[in-house]
Amino acid sequence: MPSGSEKKDKCGVFGIWGPADSAPRTYYALYAQQHRGQESAGIAISDGEQLDAHLGHGLVSEVFNEETLARLEGCAAIGHNRYSTTGSGRSCNIQPILQEFSGGQSAIAHNGNLVNAHLLRKQFEQDGHIFHTSTDTEVIFHLLAAPNHQKKSDPLYHALQHLQGAYSLLIMFPDRIEAVRDPWGFRPLVLGKTEDGYDCVASESVALDAIGAEMIREVEPGEIVTLSEEGVKSRRFFADIPSCHCIFEHVYFANPSSKLFGDTVQLVREKMGETLAGELPVEADYVIPMPDSGRSAALGYARASGIPFREGIVPNRYVGRTFIKPTQAQRTTAVQLKLNVIEEVVRDKRIIVVDDSIVRGTTTRGKMVQLKKAGAKEIHFRVSCPPIRHGCYMGVDFPDPNQLIANNRSVDEIAEYLGVDTLHYLSLEGMLGCVSKDSGQYCTACWSGDYRLDVTHPISKLELERYQMNMFDGMR
Amino acid sequence: MPSGSEKKDKCGVFGIWGPADSAPRTYYALYAQQHRGQESAGIAISDGEQLDAHLGHGLVSEVFNEETLARLEGCAAIGHNRYSTTGSGRSCNIQPILQEFSGGQSAIAHNGNLVNAHLLRKQFEQDGHIFHTSTDTEVIFHLLAAPNHQKKSDPLYHALQHLQGAYSLLIMFPDRIEAVRDPWGFRPLVLGKTEDGYDCVASESVALDAIGAEMIREVEPGEIVTLSEEGVKSRRFFADIPSCHCIFEHVYFANPSSKLFGDTVQLVREKMGETLAGELPVEADYVIPMPDSGRSAALGYARASGIPFREGIVPNRYVGRTFIKPTQAQRTTAVQLKLNVIEEVVRDKRIIVVDDSIVRGTTTRGKMVQLKKAGAKEIHFRVSCPPIRHGCYMGVDFPDPNQLIANNRSVDEIAEYLGVDTLHYLSLEGMLGCVSKDSGQYCTACWSGDYRLDVTHPISKLELERYQMNMFDGMR
Amino acid sequence: MPSGSEKKDKCGVFGIWGPADSAPRTYYALYAQQHRGQESAGIAISDGEQLDAHLGHGLVSEVFNEETLARLEGCAAIGHNRYSTTGSGRSCNIQPILQEFSGGQSAIAHNGNLVNAHLLRKQFEQDGHIFHTSTDTEVIFHLLAAPNHQKKSDPLYHALQHLQGAYSLLIMFPDRIEAVRDPWGFRPLVLGKTEDGYDCVASESVALDAIGAEMIREVEPGEIVTLSEEGVKSRRFFADIPSCHCIFEHVYFANPSSKLFGDTVQLVREKMGETLAGELPVEADYVIPMPDSGRSAALGYARASGIPFREGIVPNRYVGRTFIKPTQAQRTTAVQLKLNVIEEVVRDKRIIVVDDSIVRGTTTRGKMVQLKKAGAKEIHFRVSCPPIRHGCYMGVDFPDPNQLIANNRSVDEIAEYLGVDTLHYLSLEGMLGCVSKDSGQYCTACWSGDYRLDVTHPISKLELERYQMNMFDGMR
């Protein structure tokens, strides 16, 4: 796993309706979204009447082969890249999850995190329901299947009213795919059309590129888009409220070539570098990116500052994902395995190192030690987002807040820990100035602690009671 | 798979409470019950607070290794051998099934078949419940979890009232194993005690032998036996009604050394052979068993008839289970792969071939061709049970009735198809005379078509309504 | 592995020339010879110009699948079942071994053991040759490739003059298969013809049966039979000398339906039982075979003695080969895993237990304990061959002589160790009276210590010098 593995996204999704080769196209799309989750992958297909699926642990290219893809014959497919945080050993947690209830078979692929899932689950359990996964996603089936929802003309509409949190969802039924984005638009979800006219939906536009599809537009927050034989249909399940886009998608997660929340990722990152250069100027010989996460911002920084861009740290490509951990005795010797410093570039030089973020700080510190050892005269570390001080409840898997280096440490203390001469983080305002929407449209919680949703008591007791009544009145 | 694979049993179960090495002991017990199901295997353990499990496709010895067993640390375990009939590709169908509901975690291992499972499932689905396996077993969780059952002092007691069909069940909770046998006693279930004093329960006594445990008694039809730190406790959930033991366990399934329904399997089989010899005597040079299924009956036949017992057909031992099917061109040459005829024994001889049963008849016919080709002068085929003409709904996986050779064919027609000189099946009365209980205590449905339970409309509409009311009144 | 695993044969071979489906036919033949070696398997094919091979650890059915067989396209094939004794972890030891030398490509499959292989190897190494396996077989390539052999008209003829020991060999060149049997005829090798007219050769006739081929005759000791497009050709490479057939093939190794050294195995075994009954009569209730190795002899014993044959010990079928060893604590409880005693049969009875041989004695003793525990009143153990007291150097892999129970122990001492009331081994004369050739035509070394070949200094110093001169004079 590359250096950025301390910040993990949960999942990418993709769906397509229509072509006979739905499964192979989904395979390529998942392949292009591999950066959104490397722990497991799955594809569910519909042949118009029945659903089937193939799921497995590992990379998309490891989970599927020509034989498994060939068996997934269908006119529609949804797929999922997962970074599983809990219960990873239990294969039943891999998505898309397939279940059966009175509405027939359905399969769900989910990117995001439901903050009230545990409360809903507890309630369902009290009402005699059975759970077989440890995912937050499974409650969605139970909400869908609730008799008072099923008897309504649009069960999904009603089920979604109960969800709080981040969800870019694909729900496949034998006759349609429902693409849903939460009212806040935390996670991306885009609509596309292939060259031969089939409708598709993906977490990132890079997945559309991968199958030669054109991006049409984003699925809007609070919108349900239905893909079926009748083409694309849209309906809203929630009023238009201010968005709360995860700006960390721009900082780190998304592929640089993707378009998210109205901006192209690469351009945002370059601009962050430019802004960073202006916030705390420093004299130096070279601007050096931390590969590959700091590359775009470093280019912007170099451009704005006029300081030459150099490659001074090179990654070890070609290597696989798994890696035997060195013993304590070997640890000091093994720190260079993933990134090598080019001594001739950095020796006796004043260098500015740019990265997208610092999470725990241990890996970064190891690299600074290497740079010093290689003879760097001065190290000025620049980070293209503010200090991460708070947990994320909307689908980014940061470590525990008390493992975050910026938690309870001043920037000076961090600089001292890293062993760098100066350290500067991009300001919150600076960062928000790099994206085109109004600053109120973005979630900044991991930096500011300002959560839009109540993440501690996500639903009030009153609401809960109302909810319970609502849920099961169809059974009386 | 050996020659008898046309008749498949669903599953063996084993459970033990107490020892620190519960999982390895369960492994050996499942190993000894491997003949009851070779498609998948699983062990679930409890450490007193949490359940965990390891499951997989294949033989017990393939699913588990020292590492996986070592990870299953617990003071109690239940295990399962499965022959999965449907959805075998879906790993979530492998037992023991682990689920979570308001009562906490539980795991179920089931031998048998519930004839009203589909009706219960449909009802639960109408009430908004979700199913994630295609097994009949999963409804048991939903019944257990039903709020009106959970609020009672003994939810299991109430849940079991709804089940119709064959079930020898082990249900493990973190603090106990509940061993349940259906009121009819279709499938075996025996209680044992290890040399070091731990209580255990198994489908067959051979599993107790395998771990050096002594058989104490059978779990009685309609009884729940609880294994826990407090030792063994018993309670009844159903009145004492006439039993309906599956006599095919004696004819074919069970290990010859097991004790079932009050008889030792080997002795019953020998007696069937003796009885068979008396029903239609014939002059011959040798009695030859079809290995290994006809061996015990052939010995009884030889003893009673005074005709010498010879081995004239030998199995190909040591070979694995999977086997590449010959192409059409190779098919005629490959028929001898599993059984070889000893030409010098059968040439110019009048032989009596004894087997336990004939299902489709194709394999038997192939062997008869081989015997004729090897020079057998006369072949008299004897079967140690009556013609199988009806399906089983209680856990034996016969093929479709219209694939059964005895369905719509007279014995003479079958003899002609097999190419044998005479053919005789043991009479129903003859068979029932070989077991020690009263003949009304056995299920003879696959021969007689006389099903004790209504297998077509297992529960009446009225009952269904009552059932529905009963099920969910706790939610009001 | 079944109970007889203490005596291991090295290998079975099979070859066929002509059909387009040579590899699948070889697969079935190896499958039928699986009892001759379960550690690894391999098939080499020729397409007339090139050789190719697929090899692997495990059962034939595990090493090959439809895909690997399909890739082995050729008009001829040889195959090998191996029980590898040394270097089993090194995949280069699996046969057929493929090598290249000046004569082109060749592949060798070998059943037997060369007693002078180490001397030849040492000599070759001194002359600069390289070895890449630890098998005795590899020297055959070096002998074949020796320039002074290659320049002769029949290099194989000359190469074989140097070999001492047991060898039933198949050597495949692109244009032919040479089937060779050592001058003493230690191991079996039979010639057959398929129904569609292709020539084939196998260790045992059961492999011919498996592919619907007819056995034509044995390859004679000292004979080379060539299979090629021109049909079958024969030549001798050694004068006709007295044979030295391994009689243990009849006692234990071979499939009961095979014909070996002029006799059918099953009939020889029954006769051994009959003879055994006459040597030391005893009164008893039942004759019980040790399954499955003592079954044939027990039948003969029962027939001759008039004492009823009963099945009192039943094997655990269906189980796989690997098996997790019980810990010390579980050991006593796990001894019953492979064989179960039927208590009702043996209780209070005087029983005669018949087995084919006793090697270390530990397994046998365990069974006797079980029988006593089950209530057997008297146990009379009968063995259908004399006490094994000496090692085999001709291809049977007995344990070290000092691990053989009969080594340095009287029959009475063995009886005491086993805990049986009486013990009798078939006499050497008795055994030799059960086979049809003159007693001087069989190897009895493991019982008598009378080795036909010098197994300690297999070739004299003088011979060695001659040999060396001979070997490399072509290089001068």
Next chain:
Amino acid sequence: MPSGSEKKDKCGVFGIWGPADSAPRTYYALYAQQHRGQESAGIAISDGEQLDAHLGHGLVSEVFNEETLARLEGCAAIGHNRYSTTGSGRSCNIQPILQEFSGGQSAIAHNGNLVNAHLLRKQFEQDGHIFHTSTDTEVIFHLLAAPNHQKKSDPLYHALQHLQGAYSLLIMFPDRIEAVRDPWGFRPLVLGKTEDGYDCVASESVALDAIGAEMIREVEPGEIVTLSEEGVKSRRFFADIPSCHCIFEHVYFANPSSKLFGDTVQLVREKMGETLAGELPVEADYVIPMPDSGRSAALGYARASGIPFREGIVPNRYVGRTFIKPTQAQRTTAVQLKLNVIEEVVRDKRIIVVDDSIVRGTTTRGKMVQLKKAGAKEIHFRVSCPPIRHGCYMGVDFPDPNQLIANNRSVDEIAEYLGVDTLHYLSLEGMLGCVSKDSGQYCTACWSGDYRLDVTHPISKLELERYQMNMFDGMR
């Protein structure tokens, strides 16, 4: 496999003498050299008396796990990364190759290609030797084992006199590792010392960095360096002749942070870009690297030309190596899977794209189509080495010369094929001006066709005769 996979290197090697954890250190070193060969990997160890090895197909991280590494206990190890060109299915071809001969066990790991291997092999075969791999490397064992070499005081010295071609060799004997570099120094080989004082040797200095070792010096062309308990010893086996270093190691193969032939790779690549900028200036908006192969040269180009460096093409990271090939229908849509164009960067811009080389041209052409489609106004393609027109016989695995796009095509024709506005290759002189040694010290054969060694008739008939006499006079 990344975009550069058309040019394959054969292999990396690593060896270390002394530490108890030799195998894990070798693992990390091979991991760091993974870019030199991804098809198979192996480690051989010595415990001072015996050699052992573990080998397998796949990445280093796939071939080894903690268990396999733990089994490789020894005080010394050599390892190998391989890109196998022929016989890849045959596991015996994986290196290090282990063999046994009169000198005992030895293991060889080889980077390079022996141009006279086939002639030597033929000669050995004529003298009765056996070959079991299809590698060129195997002849080295036979040369070493030749009696007239073995009787000399330094057999290796004499064996090496016969080798022609490229070879950076590690030969491990139980008591030492001999590190050998051919007299021309085609492939790199460097000597290092770990922080705790153990001697080691590697293809590239990046492997030394990976285990915290310091690079001491290069092994010199024509030198043998012995690593053993007595430390490092050096001797020469060939006179000092002009070197013939593979400059393509600088252009493409080596890790940018490695030091080769006296230069740091990254600096050479940047200088190539600078030189390229001066050779055919063009006006443009951006310099865009082809990731990741053109990155270093593009930076140099931008620096020298003053044209801004931009990232306009981004790779799809995280994806695995294998990849299901799209069907014809999907092919056009799947071309973007590995590299994505950032439309907003290139649209309406004049761009200079820099890559290190063009081999077949098909992949490059696909990217140019993408760039045009994204709206690039002008594309000026620049290549940091001359056109590759000839095969390599020294260890680089280019495709057949007639598949090379520059073979028989002018630069203009190539530009037209690629669909670019201008195309320029770095001149041979320009390239040679970027490295610090005299231009006569480098091999330029793939560009110039000027092979230093006779690759068609590598040794004359006269030499061959002399050679034969020499080789086997010890046997007379």
